Amino acid sequence: MQTTPTMEQRATRVAELLMCAPSAYDLVYEINAWMHLSDRPDKQLAWKQWEQLYHTLTEQVGAPVRLIEQASEAPDMVFTANAGLPLPDKQLVLSRFRHPERQVEEPYFDHWFRSQGYTIHLLPPDCAFEGEGDAFLIDGMIVAGYLKRTDICAHRYLSQLTGLPVLSLELVDDRWYHLDTCFLPLGGRLVAYYPEAFDWYARRVIEQHFETIPVSPEEALKFACNAIVFNTAVVMPAGCPILRFHLEERGYTVYEVPMSEFIKSGGACKCLALYLLQE
Ligand code: ARG
Numbered sequence: 001m002q003t004t005p006t007m008e009q010r011a012t013r014v015a016e017l018l019m020c021a022p023s024a025y026d027l028v029y030e031i032n033a034w035m036h037l038s039d040r041p042d043k044q045l046a047w048k049q050w051e052q053l054y055h056t057l058t059e060q061v062g063a064p065v066r067l068i069e070q071a072s073e074a075p076d077m078v079f080t081a082n083a084g085l086p087l088p089d090k091q092l093v094l095s096r097f098r099h100p101e102r103q104v105e106e107p108y109f110d111h112w113f114r115s116q117g118y119t120i121h122l123l124p125p126d127c128a129f130e131g132e133g134d135a136f137l138i139d140g141m142i143v144a145g146y147l148k149r150t151d152i153c154a155h156r157y158l159s160q161l162t163g164l165p166v167l168s169l170e171l172v173d174d175r176w177y178h179l180d181t182c183f184l185p186l187g188g189r190l191v192a193y194y195p196e197a198f199d200w201y202a203r204r205v206i207e208q209h210f211e212t213i214p215v216s217p218e219e220a221l222k223f224a225c226n227a228i229v230f231n232t233a234v235v236m237p238a239g240c241p242i243l244r245f246h247l248e249e250r251g252y253t254v255y256e257v258p259m260s261e262f263i264k265s266g267g268a269c270k271c272l273a274l275y276l277l278q279e
Contacts (some may be wrong), residue, residue: 014230015278016064017057018080022050026075027265031099033174034266046261050078053235053257053269060255061233066276068112074105078262079271081180083109084131085142086118086277087162093121095131098149121161129154132274133178138185141209142166145179167209169202176220180270184225186213186234190250192243194220213246223259223268237268 027040057063070077084094092113097103134150136143146152148171159166176182182197192213219240227236234252237259244254259268
């Protein structure tokens with residue numbers, strides 16, 4: 001007898017990625033510890049780095065990439081990981097950005113997902129949530145960060161909506177302000193993470209639930225954890241040889257992409273792509 005797979009069984013399959021070419025990318029405000037108006041990105045180089053990431057994903061990794069057009073008044077919209085959290089059966093929990101500077105992106109992402117036939121779920125007002133920047137579906141659970149950009153009320157909402165348990169992880173360092181800057185799910189129960197970005201209890205929760213690869217402070221500062229995982233391929237920011245070694249040892253094929261111009265805004269590979277699930 002065939003049974004319908006449960007949400008839990010379906011929750012982790014990534015089918016496509018959503019990206020946004022940096023046609024209006026810029027640094028015109030400071031909303032995280034990495035952003036300095038005195039050190040703005042070189043737009044031409046940013047474009048080159050984004051294209052290299054896109055071509056690595058589409059041509060070398062073989063990942064299907066969908067594109068959304070960047071709105072001219074939304075310089076950070078390239079960071080599509082923050083659009084929301086896609087759930088199985090074409091559902092999306094739309095982000096409610098902490099900062100007004102990024103709230104302008106919400107209607108564009110809302111519109112794109114509706115046009116693709118998604119059901120959109122909206123969080124209660126005043127409950128900040130920054131999508132896949134702060135939440136991952138892993139093996140029948142939602143693993144989510146809070147404090148910096150996402151409020152804990154969003155975790156309760158996610159758990160009520162999906163019926164899945166939420167592992168709530170407190171982020172304690174302003175440089176690792178989104179979960180995806182310091183926590184890298186690698187499939188199954190394997191993760192790489194930067195322990196110092198979390199409070200002691202979150203570290204304990206991570207160690208209890210996952211097989212872990214610790215990331216060094218040097219490589220965490222190079223956004224080592226901000227990598228895209230597609231099947232057994234990992235596309236990561238250049239210059240993190242130790243994590244690369246651990247991943248290759250475990251059988252992953254690793255690709256490195258220079259990300260300097262996006263790191264100036266506090267993001268790298270993973271921030272530039274949102275995981276879309278199989279229908
Ligand atoms: N400048 C953006 C912000 O501060 C960067 C977002 C990075 N995205 C991410 N998923 N970590 O919101």
